[in-house]
Amino acid sequence: MYTRSFPFGGSRMPRLFLLFSLSLCFAFWSCSSLTEEITDLREGDERVQHEIQVTQTPNTPDAAARAGQLGGPVMMQAFYWDVPAGGTWWEHVESKVSAWSAAGITSIWLPPVNKTMNGPFSMGYDPFDFYDFGEFDQQGSVETRFGSRQELESLIGSAHQEGLEVIADIVLNHNSGGNAEFNPFTGTETFTSYVPASGKFFRSYLDFHPNDMRHADEGVFGGFPDLSHVKPYVQDWLWKRPDAVAKYYKEVMGFDGWRFDYVKGFGAWVVRDWVNEVGGFSVGELWDGNAQSLEDWVNATSQTSSAFDFACYYLMEQAFDQNNLNALSGDMLWKRNPMKAVTFVANHDTDEIWRKNLAYAYILTHEGYPCIFYSDYEEWLDKERLDNLLWIRGHLAFGNTSILYVDQDEYIARRNGGPGMLVYINNADFWQERWVRTNWANTEIKDYTGHSSWQPFTQGDQWVKIQVPPRSYSIWAPVGF
Structure with missing residues (x-):
């Protein structure tokens, strides 16, 4: 299911691992x-x-x-898979925020910003040190693939000056890059010893599954160490203590909201407790084309989080590519709860819709919180046509x-x-x-x-x-x- 697709044909290569406050002005x-x-x-x-x-x-x-007021918010996914390495991406995105804001974009979603197992080469979905934003020499580099902490902070500041919210991509299901240690719960060596250079959130086998409190949770991804959110120590470091990840990202780094990766891998209560602790917009990646499942997950977060509307995504693929617009009569999250539906046409993981002009016309004129994919806007589609749709959304929708x-x-x-x-x-x-x-x-x-x-x-x-x-x-x- 986790594949990267190429927009103009060609093969689709499986991913090696999940290398993945303005209030919303929606009527309910x-x-x-x-x-x-x-x-x-x-x-x-x-x-x-x-x-x-x-x-x-x-x-x-x-x-x-x-x-x-002007029409509802629009998010820009400000990256794609395998953006150029070399530490220049934050500067590149910063050069875009003024034009995006003028066009009608209201928020930008950044890739995971912390240091990862693969350091300068990773897209961020293999987290190692949650507090290293490109300032510590570890995992093969000082900067991340995207740049330095200073460049990231400059980008966030510029986005805020342009009136844009900045959404952090948060990977909580798994970690990667730890050292080997003997694990008494498995009777083997596991790569669960984490000694980050930031000096924050050290982890051991006690913080992953299985442990003394729980053998497993909702899901393991790619064989990576599976973080155990029931452990009080893990909860403290993720969202409870004054310098917890959630509070540091919001209060120190300046993030306004959250995109939670692979929420099938842990309980919805984790997202609920995180958002209740620090606030901010939230959207979960629940990869499921069933609108009822999406609504159930949103409700399980006590309505603290939105979800990507995969039901809408797959029905648009049927409608526009399989020549059957009757599919648009189908069940979608935005029809059930438009205030909690983030609609999209493509993202860094999946790009199945080929008649994108029709799909963007659909999501930018309908209810929900539409997300535009960077490559569609900046490279593949007619930007003038998309800007026209953004104007229409802002003035008529x-x-x-x-x-x-x-x-x-x-x-x-x-x-x-x-x-x-x-x-x-x-x-x-x-x-x-x-x-x-x-x-x-x-x-x-x-x-x-x-x-x-x-x-x-x-x-x-x-x-x-x-x-x-x-x-x-x-x-x-x-x-x-």
């Missing part, structure tokens, strides 16, 4: 079902009324407060969501806040047109993507005909925004 919505009238274009441009069951997330009192129409090739949804908008996605090889009901009567509307030159007026009963180009999307709202 829960999913419900209602009947929405739609119309279908028939011969002679005749409108014939139908009824279908569609999904809508109802308004709450918080929605009014949100209506006067408000309120709850109604799915107005969906079939194999067409998908139309409406955001119901002010000003609101219509998003029309077309997976066919030809232009499409359809009558839909809007929230606007006798109002001139236009396509804010520029894909269509139409500027129709809605009728007194709020109906209007809109169009969309082949293999593309259009996004409609009243003229003047």
